[in-house]
Amino acid sequence: MIIRPETPADFPAIRKVVTEAFEAQAEADLVDRSRTGSEYRPDMAPVAVEADQIVGHVMIDGCWVRGEHGDREIVMLSPLAVLPSHQQHGIGSTLIKAALDAADEAGEPLVTLEGSPSFYGKRGFVFAGDHGLSLPMPDWAPHEAAQVYLLSRYDPEDMSLQGRVVYPPSFDELG
Numbered sequence: 001m002i003i004r005p006e007t008p009a010d011f012p013a014i015r016k017v018v019t020e021a022f023e024a025q026a027e028a029d030l031v032d033r034s035r036t037g038s039e040y041r042p043d044m045a046p047v048a049v050e051a052d053q054i055v056g057h058v059m060i061d062g063c064w065v066r067g068e069h070g071d072r073e074i075v076m077l078s079p080l081a082v083l084p085s086h087q088q089h090g091i092g093s094t095l096i097k098a099a100l101d102a103a104d105e106a107g108e109p110l111v112t113l114e115g116s117p118s119f120y121g122k123r124g125f126v127f128a129g130d131h132g133l134s135l136p137m138p139d140w141a142p143h144e145a146a147q148v149y150l151l152s153r154y155d156p157e158d159m160s161l162q163g164r165v166v167y168p169p170s171f172d173e174l175g
């Protein structure tokens with residue numbers, strides 16, 4: 001399996017992977033919208049390729065922490081998708097690690113996300129509230145779904161990293 005950053009030639013195949021994984025268009029539309037905004041970070045959007053076919057994709061986008069010190073740009077992971085026929089073989093975990101490594105290399109201090117605490121907790125994510133971050137969660141989501149991965153540049157004394165996470169406009173239509 002090859003892991004590499006996405007390129008424009010991959011976009012139709014990525015759309016297929018995301019649509020099949022989520023059995024819906026909404027997340028694929030979100031991926032397409034994210035690429036048109038300033039939040040787009042192609043260096044942090046890896047694909048997994050097997051036998052010349054894209055079988056998985058994940059995206060890290062820019063967002064903000066709004067706190068006492070104003071707005072500070074950080075990054076968030078969403079969404080993660082693996083073709084149903086290729087799930088349970090470690091591809092999702094490998095993509096998360098690749099995206100986190102890219103964020104670390106880019107000098108980001110942390111990666112936040114809203115997702116399954118059991119899935120992401122096993123992959124090093126911890127409750128965001130324990131690190132001074134709150135996420136705009138839907139009512140139905142358990143509060144533990146607000147998570148953060150602390151990278152090598154993370155400084156717990158840096159108050160600009162504490163506050164309320166503000167998603168980019170591309171997320172407004174997700175509901």
Ligand SMILES: CC(C)(COP(=O)(O)OP(=O)(O)OC[C@H]1O[C@@H](n2cnc3c(N)ncnc32)[C@H](O)[C@@H]1OP(=O)(O)O)[C@@H](O)C(=O)NCCC(=O)NCCS
Nearest residue numbers: 021022079080081082087088089090091092093094115119
């Ligand atoms: C969630 C999702 C991305 C996981 O992808 P995946 O490639 O199946 O993930 P992995 O294989 O890395 O891990 C899933 C399970 O596979 C198993 N697994 C991991 N590596 C394995 C390997 N080498 N061999 C066999 N099984 C393995 C593990 O049991 C793991 O379960 P765990 O969480 O209990 O550890 C995929 O199920 C998906 O696309 N779902 C629909 C979209 C979605 O819900 N996305 C997440 C929200 S953003």
